[in-house]
Amino acid sequence: MSEPAADIPVAPGPLDAHPGVKVLRERFGDAGLDPRDTIVRGRAIGMPTVTLARDVLEEAMGLLKSDPRAAFDQLTELTCVDYLKFPQVQPGRFGVTYGLLSTTLNHRLWAKVFVNESDLSVPSVTSLWKGANWLEREVFDLFGVVFEGHPDLRRILTPAGFKDFPLRKDFPLTGKGWRESFRPVTRDEA
Amino acid sequence: MAFDIASLGENVLTTSLKRVVNWCRKYSLWPMPFATACCGIELMATAAARYDMARFGAEVLRFSPRQSDLMIVAGRVSIKMMPVLQRIYLQMTEPKWVISMGACASTGGVFDNYAVCQGIDQFMPVDVYVPGCPPRPETLLDGIMAIQQVVERDGLPPRGRGPLGLHIPAPGGGRDQLVQLRVDAQKRIDAQP
Numbered sequence: 001m002s003e004p005a006a007d008i009p010v011a012p013g014p015l016d017a018h019p020g021v022k023v024l025r026e027r028f029g030d031a032g033l034d035p036r037d038t039i040v041r042g043r044a045i046g047m048p049t050v051t052l053a054r055d056v057l058e059e060a061m062g063l064l065k066s067d068p069r070a071a072f073d074q075l076t077e078l079t080c081v082d083y084l085k086f087p088q089v090q091p092g093r094f095g096v097t098y099g100l101l102s103t104t105l106n107h108r109l110w111a112k113v114f115v116n117e118s119d120l121s122v123p124s125v126t127s128l129w130k131g132a133n134w135l136e137r138e139v140f141d142l143f144g145v146v147f148e149g150h151p152d153l154r155r156i157l158t159p160a161g162f163k164d165f166p167l168r169k170d171f172p173l174t175g176k177g178w179r180e181s182f183r184p185v186t187r188d189e190a
Numbered sequence: 191m192a193f194d195i196a197s198l199g200e201n202v203l204t205t206s207l208k209r210v211v212n213w214c215r216k217y218s219l220w221p222m223p224f225a226t227a228c229c230g231i232e233l234m235a236t237a238a239a240r241y242d243m244a245r246f247g248a249e250v251l252r253f254s255p256r257q258s259d260l261m262i263v264a265g266r267v268s269i270k271m272m273p274v275l276q277r278i279y280l281q282m283t284e285p286k287w288v289i290s291m292g293a294c295a296s297t298g299g300v301f302d303n304y305a306v307c308q309g310i311d312q313f314m315p316v317d318v319y320v321p322g323c324p325p326r327p328e329t330l331l332d333g334i335m336a337i338q339q340v341v342e343r344d345g346l347p348p349r350g351r352g353p354l355g356l357h358i359p360a361p362g363g364g365r366d367q368l369v370q371l372r373v374d375a376q377k378r379i380d381a382q383p
Contacts, residue, residue, distance in 0.1 A: 166305070174304055175269075175303070184353045185279060186353070
């Protein structure tokens with residue numbers, strides 16, 4: 001999981017003009033930073049996407065929000081993809097994905113940060129967008145990605161005491177026995 | 191003036207108290223709508239004017255288990271909801287009956303995944319199953335009439351009867367460990383203020 005997939009187009013023309021990409025290039029450039037982890041990886045169905053390295057994520061997100069040319073004032077989504085056994089090799093197993101929207105400039109940008117099971121921590125963006133709170137809890141609950149600096153990183157969907165991360169590709173679809181293991185209630189107990 | 195018993199004519203009938211009580215119960219079922227999915231929409235349609243559950247005396251849907259005696263489980267029951275369902279069942283007043291409405295409540299339906307219980311009858315008593323996905327209001331009314339027959343015949347639900355469904359064991363064993371997990375989780379829930 002080291003080389004970027006050859007069949008994903010890198011930095012096509014239109015993305016260079018994207019204000020968010022411009023802002024990121026100005027600050028981080030292509031040199032000195034691993035271009036694989038840092039800047040443009042391509043477009044998917046009109047969705048301009050940048051891949052960020054984990055150690056610059058916090059700063060890059062702050063920049064995307066505060067720079068007046070980017071002005072991403074809304075985090076529309078925060079989710080995660082498990083690329084286990086994905087046909088095209090990705091830079092990491094989990095792709096934490098951020099969907100950004102500028103309501104003043106009417107443009108969007110998707111940012112992705114890849115992590116592996118060896119270190120599942122990602123900086124939290126709750127300090128930038130409050131709405132990230134529950135979304136990060138959901139990603140933590142279902143994928144096990146740990147968001148550093150999150151104010152209240154508890155499970156949000158699965159029951160208390162649940163130990164697994166059920167949206168991981170290697171979690172068995174029918175579970176590990178939880179749904180079969182309730183104590184039956186009889187009429188006499190009522 | 192002496193009381194003329196013949197004057198009563200056909201205005202009196204004799205019966206047993208049990209039959210009168212059962213007759214009253216039969217026509218005053220108060221459902222507890224445990225609606226978690228699309229079956230709940232059909233349940234609402236059944237209660238509304240067009241199908242009118244009031245014709246069967248079951249129009250008083252109560253959202254408090256203390257005030258109801260017929261639980262209608264309408265929809266999927268997830269692993270997070272199952273303890274809630276059991277608790278609400280225990281809170282209902284006696285005598286009480288349970289309708290398992292639709293494919294999901296009865297068997298898990300198409301949702302054969304980690305999060306959905308594969309039939310509530312594995313873990314709690316069920317009196318009547320209503321088939322369908324979701325069942326039409328007529329089907330649910332049929333289920334309610336079936337409960338009415340049970341009430342008329344038996345009066346009370348049979349004592350000592352536990353879940354009727356065949357328990358499906360977890361694959362690969364390890365059930366005790368999972369039960370312990372469940373107990374730990376319940377302790378945490380109970381400890382909440």
